[in-house]
Amino acid sequence: MLYIFPNLLDKEQESDEFFPMNLETYVSKIDTLVAESEKNARSFLKRFSFSEERSFRDIPIKLLNEHTNDEDFKELSDLLHKDKKIGLISDAGLACMADPGAKLVAAARDQNISVKTFSGPSSIVFALIYSGLNTQEFTFNGYLPRKDPELYQKLKTIDKHLQSSKHTHIFIEAPYRNEKLIESLVKNISKSVMLSVSCDLTLESESVITKPLSSWKQDKNLKRYHKRPCVFVLGKEPK
Amino acid sequence: MLYIFPNLLDKEQESDEFFPMNLETYVSKIDTLVAESEKNARSFLKRFSFSEERSFRDIPIKLLNEHTNDEDFKELSDLLHKDKKIGLISDAGLACMADPGAKLVAAARDQNISVKTFSGPSSIVFALIYSGLNTQEFTFNGYLPRKDPELYQKLKTIDKHLQSSKHTHIFIEAPYRNEKLIESLVKNISKSVMLSVSCDLTLESESVITKPLSSWKQDKNLKRYHKRPCVFVLGKEPK
Structure with missing residues (x-):
């Protein structure tokens, strides 16, 4: 399963005004977060509560950006298998709008993996x-x-x-x-x-x-x- | 003040997944809702709590759609004055995306009225x-x-x-x-x-x-x- 999560346009903001109400339900269950940068990924995760055994620091982050080569991308694409719940965000705004995320959606489609997107600021x-x-x-x-x-x-x-x-x-x-x-x-x-x-x-x-x-x-x-x-x-x- | 509110893509849906968390704060304070149709406007308003003295039935609805003539539009545009809080929705999805709402935004701009939009499904x-x-x-x-x-x-x-x-x-x-x-x-x-x-x-x-x-x-x-x-x-x- 690939979840395309919205991100804020600026990471200093409160999320109440921009994120859908039950986004946390989905974010709190992901196995891995794919993001453009490690720093912005941590800022994003920090906003959500995870289960008792997990903190936002425990979520593995994988990078997908303009430097991602074919080999690294293959690894990301393989993650989509095995009932893994993968989240995808961009550094700001909706992922897959003018960022490299569309490539991961295409990989999910080719493997018949479900994709779910959310509303958010763009x-x-x-x-x-x-x-x-x-x-x-x-x-x-x-x-x-x-x-x-x-x-x-x-x-x-x-x-x-x-x-x-x-x-x-x-x-x-x-x-x-x-x-x-x-x-x-x-x-x-x-x-x-x-x-x-x-x-x-x-x-x-x-x-x-x-x-x-x-x-x-x-x-x-x-x-x-x-x-x-x-x-x-x-x-x-x-x- | 003109608030551009998101609407659901289908009115049978739960809003938790699509509306930003604090949308109710803004919707509950509007003086008038501008919408494409009366029926969809009521379905939208019904989702929110208003103050004790008001029910969703008390919010005046004004129509803005392809049948709106210049005179009716002038009336809408005049509403933006006098510190009125006007909400704007489309029948489905984000207002002002491929619907007549942009005209009201242009009118607000010409009168130096603030406009605020929200994230939502499109x-x-x-x-x-x-x-x-x-x-x-x-x-x-x-x-x-x-x-x-x-x-x-x-x-x-x-x-x-x-x-x-x-x-x-x-x-x-x-x-x-x-x-x-x-x-x-x-x-x-x-x-x-x-x-x-x-x-x-x-x-x-x-x-x-x-x-x-x-x-x-x-x-x-x-x-x-x-x-x-x-x-x-x-x-x-x-x-």
Whole structure:
């Protein structure tokens, strides 16, 4: 059995607001937790009560991240057998949304192992909802290309798509490049398109600003986004 | 204040598994609930305890759906003022994901009213996670065109995109047309592409089948999907 557990967007938070009520029932019974990093896995487990004989420190943690090679992955995949209860989390938010977890789901499917997922916070989904832009059609683009001319080409394609459809485009960026990305958007996307920047989602410092690129162009304080986790949403007002 | 509440994917379900722990704290304090239908709004409210003087029957319900005209919408939008606490739900799953709710979020933004969303089940998100297909880039297409040649054209565009990228495509269909849609996919999308059909998500009868279109072509029992809610996901295995 593979359980896909939600994680918080920030590990300092209280879980009451974000985790489903009976998540503990499932987490408390896992044999192994698969996670992107040991540290975040322990922070996650610490939130739950285990049976008398077990503490959160006793749950074995296996890593699945961009460094996991085929041999290590084979070992993870083998764990799914023998009636083992395997939990899977990402470092933040819903596992298997833009992280390597999907590979483990595919391995479970190939072995006819049941998979169960739970609801939880996702920065991609929250940013889309908070944008107030059209949600009838949308694309999550992951990271945009780092370098010109690939970035320029990609933005031109997105701009064309925005002009000819009701589509909404979502993407993320390495936090230290947020200002640069907004500047690129201002330069390469039509001024009438709305850009929503969701920053520090679910934190005290959360901020969501949605305004046309013409208005972002006047914004002289893009430095405020430096090194803070942001999700970017481009699109039109809903009809 | 506008609260975007999650709803269950099926109203017969227990909420423990899907709603965040302290959702009741917020729901119990709303002045008005905005919903797609009166009936589903009452089913939702019935799950929560209100203060001594109020029962779930006392919460005013206002409709926001595809029949809402500009005048009615203006009335909803005016409600957001005067320190009113407005809740918003869809008939099933996360509000503002492929439903008219985004319009109310946009109205709140224009009036500088705070918006708060919660985690909850989303058939689109669950289907993507369960597919085990690549989640680094994905598009939600909403409903595909009903009729040839528009449908044919759209499927050809998606097929081309699938061939030239790592993209995953998600879409939905009116439940009585599910078999027809799978047949169209078999006919118009490359045989090596994986199709995942998630049906009755979160219900006892939940089924998720992910296999190449070549294998769907052999499937002689597509009638089993007739009139059941399905989400369709097309893509490649994750790397």
